[in-house]
Amino acid sequence: MLYFVSAWGGESSYGSVVLSNRDKAIPTRPIGVQKGGLMQKRVVLRGFLVFFFVFVLSFSLPAQKTSGSGEFDTQKLTDAEIGTIGKYWLVTEPYGWSGAWVRRLNTPSQAIYDATWKHTNGTVVTDVIHVQSWNSSTKQITFYRVGNGGKYSGVIDLNRLVLENGTASWYPAGVTWSAKISNAYLANTNFDDKGKVIIR
Numbered sequence: 001m002l003y004f005v006s007a008w009g010g011e012s013s014y015g016s017v018v019l020s021n022r023d024k025a026i027p028t029r030p031i032g033v034q035k036g037g038l039m040q041k042r043v044v045l046r047g048f049l050v051f052f053f054v055f056v057l058s059f060s061l062p063a064q065k066t067s068g069s070g071e072f073d074t075q076k077l078t079d080a081e082i083g084t085i086g087k088y089w090l091v092t093e094p095y096g097w098s099g100a101w102v103r104r105l106n107t108p109s110q111a112i113y114d115a116t117w118k119h120t121n122g123t124v125v126t127d128v129i130h131v132q133s134w135n136s137s138t139k140q141i142t143f144y145r146v147g148n149g150g151k152y153s154g155v156i157d158l159n160r161l162v163l164e165n166g167t168a169s170w171y172p173a174g175v176t177w178s179a180k181i182s183n184a185y186l187a188n189t190n191f192d193d194k195g196k197v198i199i200r
Contacts, residue, residue, distance in 0.1 A: 072130075072132065072144050073132070074110055074130050074131065074132050074133075074144070075131070075132065075133045075134060076109040076110070077109055077110065077111055077131065077134060078109075081134055081136060082103075082110075082111050083183065084136070084158065085103075085111050085131060085134060085141065085156070085181075086103070086161070086181035086182060086183055087102070087103045087182065087183045087184075088100070088101070088102055088103070088181070088182045088183070088184070089101035089113065089179045089180070089181055090179060090180045090182075091115075091117075091177060091178070091179045092177060092178050092179070093117070093168075093177045094171070094175050094176070094177065096119050096120035096121070097117050097118070097119055097125075098117065098118055099115055099116060099117035099118070100115070100116055101113035101114070101115040101129055101179075102114050102115075110130065110131070111130070111131035111134075112128065112129070112130050112131075113128070113129040113130075113131075113143075114126070114128060114129075115127050115128065115129045115145075127145055127146060127147040127148075128145075128146040128147070129143050129144070129145055129146070129152075130143065130144045130146070131143055131144075132144040132151065138155065139155050139156045139157070139158060140153070140154075140155050141153070141154060141155070141156055141163070148170065150168060150169040150170045151168065151169045152166055152167075152168050152169075152177065153166060153167050153168070154166030154167065154177070154179075156181065161180065161181045161182065162178065162179065162180055162181065163178060163179045163181065164176070164178045165178070166178060166179070
């Protein structure tokens, strides 16, 4: 059996230390238990550090972008404003692209268009367009294109029902797009009706 000798001359068996002959023995934890406790503390500390770094990292990483209307803000529109903006847009874009945008039904307070473009080489592309903002005083309109996260901007001429010299966030400087607008079905959706486009 292992014995400990106190500084005051007392003797004790393994597991206790006698401080003096008059004092009662004070139980101590065996060496093995003390070591195990230290290991447990280290495991707990490591687990806490791992959790902390994962928690911090989850907030520092950029959010993954997903398609859909929840990823951007859109202005709420009245029925009158939606009617003013129009149901059908025949769009002419640079570099050989022409498109038809058709507004969805039953989308309260929003103007959402299902868009189809056709290139002069025959390539067809589809996407979804949202009206992000509309100023009824200046007639300035901004569309959000879901597929590429870009924005179209321009001013609608309500007398002629056209938009000319519009810009897009991914266009080079000086390049524009145009559109003809209607609340009646546009029979000419073969993308042959070219509007005014400026390419510099």
